[in-house]
Amino acid sequence: MELDFGPAVRDFRDELRDWLAEHLVGEFAEHKGVGGPTDGAAWEVRLAWDRELSAGNWLGVGWPKEYGGRGLGLVEEIVFEYEYARANAPYRATCGALDLLGPMLLAMGSEEQKKRFLPPILAVEELWGQGFSEPGAGSDLASVRTRAELDGEEWVIDGQKVWMSFGDHADWLYVLARTDPDSQRHKGLTMLLVPTDQPGVDIRPIRNLAGQDEFAEVFLSGARTSADLVVGEVGGGWRTAMTTLGIERGTTLLPLQLGYEREADALIELARERGALDDPMLRRRILDAWISVRIMRTTNMRTVAELIAGRTPGAQATTAKLYASTRHQQLGHLAMELAGPAGQIVGEDYGLDTRQRSFLLSLAETIYGGSSEIQRNIIGEQVLGLPKDPRP
Amino acid sequence: MDLTFSEEQDELRKVVRAFLARHSDEAAVRRLAADPHGLDTVVWRRMATELGLQGLAIPEEYGGSGFGYVDLGIVFEEAGRALLCAPYFATVALAAEALLRCDDERARADLLPGITSGATVATLALTEENGRWDETGIGLTAGDDNRLTGVKTYVPDGHLADLFLVAARTASGISLFAVEADAPGLTRTLLPTLDQTRKQARVEFRDTPARLLGTEGTAWPALRRTLATASVLLAAEQVGGAAAALDTAVSYARIRVQYGRPIGSFQGVKHKCADMLTEIESARSAAYGGLWALDAGDETQTAIAAALAQAFCSEAFTKVAGDSIQVHGGIGFTWEHPAHLYLKRAKSSEVLLGTPAYHRELLAARLGI
Numbered sequence: 001m002e003l004d005f006g007p008a009v010r011d012f013r014d015e016l017r018d019w020l021a022e023h024l025v026g027e028f029a030e031h032k033g034v035g036g037p038t039d040g041a042a043w044e045v046r047l048a049w050d051r052e053l054s055a056g057n058w059l060g061v062g063w064p065k066e067y068g069g070r071g072l073g074l075v076e077e078i079v080f081e082y083e084y085a086r087a088n089a090p091y092r093a094t095c096g097a098l099d100l101l102g103p104m105l106l107a108m109g110s111e112e113q114k115k116r117f118l119p120p121i122l123a124v125e126e127l128w129g130q131g132f133s134e135p136g137a138g139s140d141l142a143s144v145r146t147r148a149e150l151d152g153e154e155w156v157i158d159g160q161k162v163w164m165s166f167g168d169h170a171d172w173l174y175v176l177a178r179t180d181p182d183s184q185r186h187k188g189l190t191m192l193l194v195p196t197d198q199p200g201v202d203i204r205p206i207r208n209l210a211g212q213d214e215f216a217e218v219f220l221s222g223a224r225t226s227a228d229l230v231v232g233e234v235g236g237g238w239r240t241a242m243t244t245l246g247i248e249r250g251t252t253l254l255p256l257q258l259g260y261e262r263e264a265d266a267l268i269e270l271a272r273e274r275g276a277l278d279d280p281m282l283r284r285r286i287l288d289a290w291i292s293v294r295i296m297r298t299t300n301m302r303t304v305a306e307l308i309a310g311r312t313p314g315a316q317a318t319t320a321k322l323y324a325s326t327r328h329q330q331l332g333h334l335a336m337e338l339a340g341p342a343g344q345i346v347g348e349d350y351g352l353d354t355r356q357r358s359f360l361l362s363l364a365e366t367i368y369g370g371s372s373e374i375q376r377n378i379i380g381e382q383v384l385g386l387p388k389d390p391r392p
Numbered sequence: 393m394d395l396t397f398s399e400e401q402d403e404l405r406k407v408v409r410a411f412l413a414r415h416s417d418e419a420a421v422r423r424l425a426a427d428p429h430g431l432d433t434v435v436w437r438r439m440a441t442e443l444g445l446q447g448l449a450i451p452e453e454y455g456g457s458g459f460g461y462v463d464l465g466i467v468f469e470e471a472g473r474a475l476l477c478a479p480y481f482a483t484v485a486l487a488a489e490a491l492l493r494c495d496d497e498r499a500r501a502d503l504l505p506g507i508t509s510g511a512t513v514a515t516l517a518l519t520e521e522n523g524r525w526d527e528t529g530i531g532l533t534a535g536d537d538n539r540l541t542g543v544k545t546y547v548p549d550g551h552l553a554d555l556f557l558v559a560a561r562t563a564s565g566i567s568l569f570a571v572e573a574d575a576p577g578l579t580r581t582l583l584p585t586l587d588q589t590r591k592q593a594r595v596e597f598r599d600t601p602a603r604l605l606g607t608e609g610t611a612w613p614a615l616r617r618t619l620a621t622a623s624v625l626l627a628a629e630q631v632g633g634a635a636a637a638l639d640t641a642v643s644y645a646r647i648r649v650q651y652g653r654p655i656g657s658f659q660g661v662k663h664k665c666a667d668m669l670t671e672i673e674s675a676r677s678a679a680y681g682g683l684w685a686l687d688a689g690d691e692t693q694t695a696i697a698a699a700l701a702q703a704f705c706s707e708a709f710t711k712v713a714g715d716s717i718q719v720h721g722g723i724g725f726t727w728e729h730p731a732h733l734y735l736k737r738a739k740s741s742e743v744l745l746g747t748p749a750y751h752r753e754l755l756a757a758r759l760g761i
Contacts, residue, residue, distance in 0.1 A: 268761060277761055287752045290759065291678075291700050298677035305395035316677065319670040373659075379669055380662035384642045387657040 005079055005308075012072070013079050019056055020087040028052065028090065033259055033354070035091025037165060038364040040214025041357065046093040047169075051124045059098060060122045063106065067118035078254075078304050085258035096165055097121045097128040101174055104191075104244040108232040117172075117193070129170030129203075131161040131194070131218060132241060139374045141176070141241060142186040146220060148177035150227060155179075155192055157200070157223045163368075167216025168205045170196050175220070176237050189237035193229040200224060210360045211350040245370075254304075257296045257324050260331065263358060264293045267335050276338050285334050292327035296320070315383050322375040325365035332359035395684060397462070405466045411443060412474035418730050424477035425588035425733070431513070431552055436478055440510025446484055447508025450492070454504035461621070461686035465628040465679065472632030475733055477589050479513045479549035485625040486548065486618065487514030490557045493614040493621075494568050495606035503555065503570065514555040517544035517595055518615070525619060525746040527566055527612050532597065534560040534567060538604050540597040548744070550593030551582040558602065564609030569602035576600060587740035589733060617691065620698035623745050624682030627701035630709040630741055631672065631679050637709075637716035637734040638668045644720055661719060668712045675708035692758065699755035703748045709738040 005013070024032070028049050031042045053059050062077040063069025070076070092098060102121055105114055120126040137143045146159025157177055164170065173194045180188030196203060200223030205213035232240035267289055268277075276282045303317045336343055336359050346352055352360070366372040380386040397405075415435045424430045439445045449464040450456025464484070471480055488507050491500055506512030520543060522529050532542030540560055550556070556571045556578075571578060577598035585592050605611070642665055645656030655661045678701045685697040713735040717724040724731040742748065755761075 268759075272761075283756070283761075284749075284752065287703075287756055287761070290761075291704055291755070294681070294700060295674050295677045295704065298681040299674065301395050302677060302680065309396045311396060314673075315669060316673040319666075319673040322666070323670050323674050373663070376663040376666035377659070379666035380656070384638075384665055384669060386642065386645060386662050386665060387654045389657060389659065389662075390653065 005075055009075055009079050012076050013083060016058070016080060016083045017087075019058070020083065020089060023052055023056065024087055024089055031090045032088040033090070033262065035093070036256060036259075036358075036361060037091075037095065037368060038208060038214060038361050039091065039210075039357065040166060040208075040212040042090070043093060043166075043169070043214075046090045047124065049090050050092055050094050053092070054122060054124045059092075059094070059124070060102065060118075063102065063118065063122070067114055068122040069118075075308055078308070081254050082258070085255035088259070088262065091255075093166065093169075094121065094124055094127060096130055097126075100130060100244050101128050104174070104231060104240065107243055108191075108240050110228075112228070113193070113231065126171045127166070127169045129164040129167040129173045129196075129216065129218070131164060131173045131175035133161060133163045135160055135162050135217070139371050142189075142238070144176050144178055144189055146175065146177045147181065148175075148179050148190060148192060149181075150179075151224075153227050154224045155227060155229075157192065157194060157220045157225070159220050160217065161220070162206070162215075162217040164203075164216045164218055166214055167218060168203050168213060170203070170216075172196060173201075173218065174231065176241050179234060179237075183235075186238035188235055189241070190234050191231040191237040191240040192225055193231065194220070194223055194225040198223060208361075209363065210352055210357055254300050257293070257300060257328075260296065260324070260328050261293045263328075263331060263335065263355075264290050266355070267331065267338065270335065270338050274338055274340070282334075282338070285330075289327075289331045289334055292323075292331065296324050296327070299323070315379075318375075318379055318383050321369065322372055322379070325362075325372065328365060329362045332362040335359060395680075397466075401463060401466055404463060405470060407443065408445070408467050408470040409473070411439075412470055412476060416471075416474040416476045416478075421475045421477055421589060421730075421733065428582055428591075429552060430477055430588075430591050431479065432477075436513075437510045439478070439480070440508065444508075445480070446488075446510055447504075449484075450488055450504055450508050454500055455508040456504070461624070462680075462683045465625060465683040468625045468628040469632035469635075469679075472629035472634075472737075473636040475589050475633065475636075475737055479515065479552060481590070481622075481626065481629065482515035482549040482553065483507055483513055485622040486516035487553075487555065487557050489618045489621045490516050490568065490615065491605075493617050494611065495614065499570060499603070499605045506555070512554045513549065513552055514557065515547055515549050515553040516618070517547045517550065517556045517558045519546045520544055523743075525750065527616075530559050530561055530566055532558070532560045534562045534569060534602065534604075536563075538569065538602050540569060540571065540600045540602050543594065543596050545583070545592075545594040547580075547593050547595050549591055550580055550595050551591055553593075556595065557605075558597070559611065559615055560602075562608050566610075566612040566615065567608045568605045568611035568615065570605055571597070571600060571602045575602070585740065587736040589737055590740060590744075617694075619745060620695050621686060623698040623702040623751070624679065624686055624694075626741060626745055627675070627679035627682060627698075627705035630705040630738070631675050633734055633737055633741075634668075634672045634675060634705075634709045634712040637713045637731065637738075638665065638672060640731065641665060641668070641716040641719040648721075655719075664715055664719060668715050671708045671712055675705045678704040678708075696755060696758045699751045699758065702745060702751040703755060706738075706742040706748045706751075710735070710742055713738040 031045050034042050060069030061080045065071040148155045148157045175192045175194050179190040202219040203216050206215040271277050299316050299320050303313045306313045444457050447456030448459045452458045558569045577600035580593045580595045583592045648655050682697040682701040685694040717731045
């Protein structure tokens, strides 16, 4: 089953297919399918690939031309993601800026901010880290304790952020900080853009369970940024953050889930080699894994079709993440079981193969972007209209 | 291919839902479930004449409206939501489909207009005591003079069908026959069923004269396609049933107070409801994928999507219907509460066209696994 977008975008699709066929070669082709939101593997190659994409003007397909984008629409953006995933191109190293900060600035930034920050993102000249989470806060973003105070023409920021994906590469951070010291919860927060190249910013990598340094924690001690680098309103940072996360939950899962289909195919190949297809118990789990990835694809298509038709996506757009993350973990467990003892041996320096890396990193999928527990609360309260949890 | 519903399709859903809310409310479902006949013929006629539901996806040349399977799927989803007690699945998803797919233009011209007008209740008599849905399960035989001898059972709505489409074995293979209910040598017995909202019958043929449809011995491919189509439509029905079971659970969880709070504010209950919706939306994708494949007309993709839909939606409906009883607590376990009606419909539809395990194997065969 494929989406047919009609003749209007066929030229765009063909151009993209040709370009990918021509450029996804050599070192880049050796890193096909590498990466994900929590996967720092092959960073330098992936960054080089992002620059290759930038040179081909493929970053920011939907962003206005005046900021370096292609000025095309949602349909082309979706076609881009589909073709990109079909070609199994490496996960984009600059995804944080492309999928979160850029759309946030486009939606809520000032004209000066857009002109200053968007072109370097598309040129892969400046990398960004997301400063939302804090130690002890987890999914409870409204409990932000990082503070910022205006000192003349500058904000002075103190606090700590954590789980910043690819944060040790960041040139800039977007930081949610409490600017009204007497405020509670989601009131009195402000979204600030903060340069990392200053004494008040100390970034330390955190190794993840796969042994990679792709998270960072950031200590802000009197870090400074210009007074006008507020995205949205002073005190309106919650709305800015929610706009950003709404965008993240919408479209960024799509290429990942198309990647799961390749994992399911590999799982079936492995099972065939191991004779596991004749084992009724394993057979059932293998078929269920295949069914799961096919359902993820159809769910995506439903949402995409609704977006293109200008309709508000249905409940499936909200349940998709919970379903995909839990089912992908099951797929990973099954692949490791089928691999048997050989699958337990890693390379030098804890070097992991694709299967091992995907399995281990899948454990993050039910945590990042709102944990499964938070997802269930969102589904229960916002979609089904159940009463809220008692909150202090 | 358009993967979203049009405004006309939204309107169709609204109209069907409103009609069923009036004519297939809980009281009607309970009355018809308890009635051995189990059909309100006035409602059945109005479904055909006012809404055109029996002939919705039947081409106009046979008196139908010529709509697609996505449209028909909407009706099945709504019928499942309302637990409609009528031979709609038997007539539309099984019998009409078998006629549309068999190689016999004259039979289509003769028999389909009765179905679209609501005059004919029809069904497919395929399964026998072995309960199998594959070719090898068919043992009933037809002689040289097209007379049938043998027993079909678990025939959906066979107790009130006017027309039977019968799969039988002849010297040259599987053949399809049409038999009127009043044909000599045909006797039928209503089977007491766990799910009283969809009845089944045992049908015995003793040297019963029948009309051969198409070429003798070549019916199985058409029957296999019929079963794939019916699998998708049943999946849509199951999605509707599951959605209704969740709706009642959510309504109850909003108002039922325990320990001073509505139970829906407890995460143990709220998260169960969220999981139910996730299961339903996934089932919806499985069923809609099948409807799109049917409208696209690719037989291999349809077979894959149909097997997937039955394997997944069957289990999803049963799981959600069971969880709905759990959310309702003690009251959900009583005869007076409707929750068990959904559980029973779920459990019976789970095996109506073959078990989930059977459909997984159909899928595996198509995928070459």
